[in-house]
Amino acid sequence: MTTRVVLVLAGVAASAYGVVLLLDRPTEDLVETGLWLAAGVLLHDAVLAPLVLGLGVVGARWLPARLRTPLAFGLVVLGSVTLVAVPVLGRFGAKPDNPTLLDRDYTTGWLVVAGLTLAAVVVLALADRSGGEE
């Protein structure tokens, strides 16, 4: 119990220090940071989570049981990796005078990753079926 109390106090102190650092920023920076902080939670809790939840409900109701695991695999892998790749896929930071920045063909890269994920889904589904027949 003592360990937990000490940890809580240390955590609160660290967070408070972060808040102090934030309050040191110019007001317009602070307001914008607050908006971004809130937007992140809202985007997750009100958009992404319900979407994934909906897919889960639909999958559980209409998909045959043996396809659920492979398809969940595909969704989690491709979905999260796509989210990681948003800044490069959009090339939002590209600068015309710097050809060494964001210098890959990210769309083709994504298609390759999507294709490999799909192949893995198929392999998993087939492996599961052959396992079930034994």
Place this chain on the structure above:
Amino acid sequence: MRLRAPVEGDFRSRLRGPEVASRVGLWLGICFAVAFLTGLVSHVAQQPDPVVPLPTRPVWGYRVTQGLHVAAGVAAVPLLLVKLWSVFPKLFARPDGWRPRALAVHGLERLSIAVLVAAAVFQLASGLANAAQWYPWAFSFRATHYAVAWVAIGALVVHVAVKLPVIRRALTGPLDPSPDPEEPGGPSRRSLLRTTWAATGVALLTTVGGAVPWLREVSVFATHSGEGPGGVPVNRTARAAGVTATATAGGFRLAVVHGDRSVSLTRAELAALTQHEEDLPIACVEGWSAVGRWRGVRVRDLLALVDAPARSDVRVVSLQTRGAFSRTVLQDEYAEDPLTLLALDLDGEPLSLDHGFPCRIIAPNRPGVLQTKWVTRLEVL
């Protein structure tokens, strides 16, 4: 049928719960700890007058810590998504009764979780955008990312402390319910965990190539392919720094100043001094890095020309007129280090304009932003 807000019990997937949340959360916590500690290293390294100066060895130190920093952030994305999914019903939990004490406990717990999730999402999103030099905001990235890092790590420590008994029970208990995890109806917890590790692995493999050269080919989402003049990518071009005209104008002179002693050298005069060649990495705060073969004059040889005393810090002044790093401080341990060069050539060719022509600083184990380009003046402090 009337629509109503869901309650915790409405969520029936047996995949959710502490068994999955604790196991994914453990790795998520490790990623955040690594990102926080390596972030501290980077923060200290960028201070003009750090409390604890970064050592100059190993030369690849910052390359590793900053590569780890960005990799930990990337790995945290799939982990955070699955972690939040596994505890999502908690969002609809009701307080344990309506007495003031129960309400207060409930409110505090809610607040700490809201702070944790907001700070965690913010750190990952802003970090990923920054790595791709995408700034869809006006606030200072460096100061804000640093401040929110403290908020995030503090909220994480509080969260772990509060949940410690639950975590301990879940990690020591069985993952899937016995006896048969393969009850009909889809994925087991084990398969969800394997899927999560796979997603984390794919996210890492497709991005780390910017720092790990042998993974370049598979890192289809790396922000830099690694190509560039002299085999080194460019972070900030001469045009972006506003030096195109001044750096190419004739009559360039490097001034080395120590009090009232000063020497002024043309590029040809610099090239006539004793040259040294070193393989040193450029490691950027954005996480990518590349080793270059630099050739130029040792900074300590230049300082000797003006009789600089031992253990002097040096102010490095760049031609660039824009940006926070147009003037940097080279601390004494870097200034004295035999590996620290005022480089004139990269990979056997004169520096390209974007790599800092006519001359630039290259020092061991230093953040890229401090490897000042287009140097026009060295001032002994």
